[in-house]
Amino acid sequence: MHEKFDTIVVGAGPAGNAAAYTLAKAGLSVLQIERGETPGSKNVQGAILYADALERIIPDFRDDAPLERYLIEQRGWLLDDEAYVGGNYRAEAFNRPPYNRYTIVRAQFDKWFSKKVQDAGGLVICETTVRELIFDGDRVAGVLTDREGGAIYADLVILADGVNSTLARKAGFHPELKPKDVALAVKETLFLAPEIIEPRFNVKGDEGVAIEMVGKITKGMIGTGFLYTNKESLTIGVGCMLSDFAAQKIPPYVMLEEMKAHPAIRPLLEGAEVKEYVAHLIPEGGYDAIPKLYGNGWMIAGDSAGLVNAVHREGSNLAMTSGRLAAETAIDLHAAGQPFSAANLAGYKQRLDDSFVMKDLKKYRRLPAALHRSPHFFTLYPELITLAAHQWVKVDGVDKKSKEREVRRAFAGRRGWLGMMGDAFRLWRAFE
Numbered sequence: 001m002h003e004k005f006d007t008i009v010v011g012a013g014p015a016g017n018a019a020a021y022t023l024a025k026a027g028l029s030v031l032q033i034e035r036g037e038t039p040g041s042k043n044v045q046g047a048i049l050y051a052d053a054l055e056r057i058i059p060d061f062r063d064d065a066p067l068e069r070y071l072i073e074q075r076g077w078l079l080d081d082e083a084y085v086g087g088n089y090r091a092e093a094f095n096r097p098p099y100n101r102y103t104i105v106r107a108q109f110d111k112w113f114s115k116k117v118q119d120a121g122g123l124v125i126c127e128t129t130v131r132e133l134i135f136d137g138d139r140v141a142g143v144l145t146d147r148e149g150g151a152i153y154a155d156l157v158i159l160a161d162g163v164n165s166t167l168a169r170k171a172g173f174h175p176e177l178k179p180k181d182v183a184l185a186v187k188e189t190l191f192l193a194p195e196i197i198e199p200r201f202n203v204k205g206d207e208g209v210a211i212e213m214v215g216k217i218t219k220g221m222i223g224t225g226f227l228y229t230n231k232e233s234l235t236i237g238v239g240c241m242l243s244d245f246a247a248q249k250i251p252p253y254v255m256l257e258e259m260k261a262h263p264a265i266r267p268l269l270e271g272a273e274v275k276e277y278v279a280h281l282i283p284e285g286g287y288d289a290i291p292k293l294y295g296n297g298w299m300i301a302g303d304s305a306g307l308v309n310a311v312h313r314e315g316s317n318l319a320m321t322s323g324r325l326a327a328e329t330a331i332d333l334h335a336a337g338q339p340f341s342a343a344n345l346a347g348y349k350q351r352l353d354d355s356f357v358m359k360d361l362k363k364y365r366r367l368p369a370a371l372h373r374s375p376h377f378f379t380l381y382p383e384l385i386t387l388a389a390h391q392w393v394k395v396d397g398v399d400k401k402s403k404e405r406e407v408r409r410a411f412a413g414r415r416g417w418l419g420m421m422g423d424a425f426r427l428w429r430a431f432e
């Protein structure tokens with residue numbers, strides 16, 4: 001007799017943990033398999049946690065989850081080589097519980113979430129890699145792990161194995177990920193004492209700040225940078241499309257070093273000590289790059305399903321929501337005595353379509369193409385907008401009308417009115 005579970009979940013990131021916890025709590029037998037030494041040990045995120053998605057799974061998560069700072073202020077910067085134009089949103093509404101967004105350290109957070117899975121009755125095994133799926137005809141019947149006698153069977157397998165799922169590719173569910181649909185992000189964690197972080201970022205206690213950046217830091221490539229405050233550290237990172245890195249041949253760590261040296265960023269990092277450097281892929285192909293999400297005996301969730309909203313830097317919440325919805329689909333079928341057939345698991349796609357996950361991804365479906373067509377958003381416009389800001393702020397005896405004329409001339413001369421109208425139209429359509 002071989003071992004058999006109701007469900008096997010591959011991966012112990014946010015998607016896998018959300019699925020395994022929801023299933024185990026509902027009483028289904030769950031085996032969760034993670035290749036890392038501990039859950040989260042290999043996982044990379046900025047990392048902002050969006051409370052809402054987790055609250056729907058573990059309503060009282062704030063009681064014991066390892067949270068760093070709750071975010072009370074969002075800064076957005078458009079950077080030129082030596083300047084930036086920015087906007088801040090700081091609200092007392094974000095400074096009252098229940099807090100809406102937190103910074104977290106994934107290694108600690110994933111371990112905490114995994115303990116919840118185990119407390120709910122799920123069996124979690126780490127340091128075990130799923131090599132491939134086991135088929136019975138066209139139905140997924142289990143997984144083959146790298147352990148001795150490593151075949152394990154289940155009525156349903158949920159793939160939550162992260163970006164570029166090798167399992168889905170090997171099984172023929174997904175095509176190879178295209179470099180234009182995936183970003184490569186690098187991130188550093190830098191130790192800095194809270195007594196320095198707090199006055200430097202204008203926060204106190206557990207308050208925190210997130211800074212999102214776009215502009216010349218990515219050297220004309222499609223991408224963004226970020227800087228977040230943790231309790232005793234800062235995280236800084238930058239990510240661009242893999243296709244752009246390949247074409248421009250700029251090593252990502254060089255881009256990060258240059259970003260850290262930017263005159264607007266360097267003072268914020270002063271005295272901070274690098275603790276960790278990591279690189280990871282992010283699926284950013286958007287709605288049109290989402291692969292098939294279910295079939296006979298399987299569903300796929302989180303990054304492995306390409307569910308990332310790059311515009312809003314949301315990934316972990318889409319991962320947790322998709323993991324939860326996959327689990328709820330399975331729970332309802334199990335309760336009704338229905339098999340996990342492709343026809344029945346179509347309910348998972350329907351739930352995703354009805355949720356913010358697909359609605360948001362659909363809203364921005366034109367954005368990747370618009371950005372590929374107009375790289376000026378990352379080069380020329382930051383330059384022109386900082387020029388306009390400079391003229392606005394500088395007092396030098398030149399009259400204001402002449403300054404306006406100079407700015408208008410710069411915009412028209414560098415991009416042309418038709419070019420700008422085209423860019424504005426494409427951007428409007430992409431955000432419509």
Ligand SMILES: Cc1cc2nc3c(=O)[nH]c(=O)nc-3n(C[C@H](O)[C@H](O)[C@H](O)COP(=O)(O)OP(=O)(O)OC[C@H]3O[C@@H](n4cnc5c(N)ncnc54)[C@H](O)[C@@H]3O)c2cc1C
Nearest residue numbers: 011013014015035045046048130161162302303315316319
């Ligand atoms: C630099 C960076 C910054 C980011 N910032 C944010 C942010 O601030 N906020 C946000 O919401 N999102 C952010 N994201 C995105 C977010 O990290 C992902 O969307 C999220 O981690 C996806 O969760 P997941 O569970 O689908 O995949 P993952 O977190 O990648 O988890 C997959 C798990 O599966 C395991 N695994 C893989 N293959 C196998 C196998 N064959 N057998 C066993 N185990 C396997 C892996 O070890 C891993 O633990 C960021 C991403 C990056 C790279």
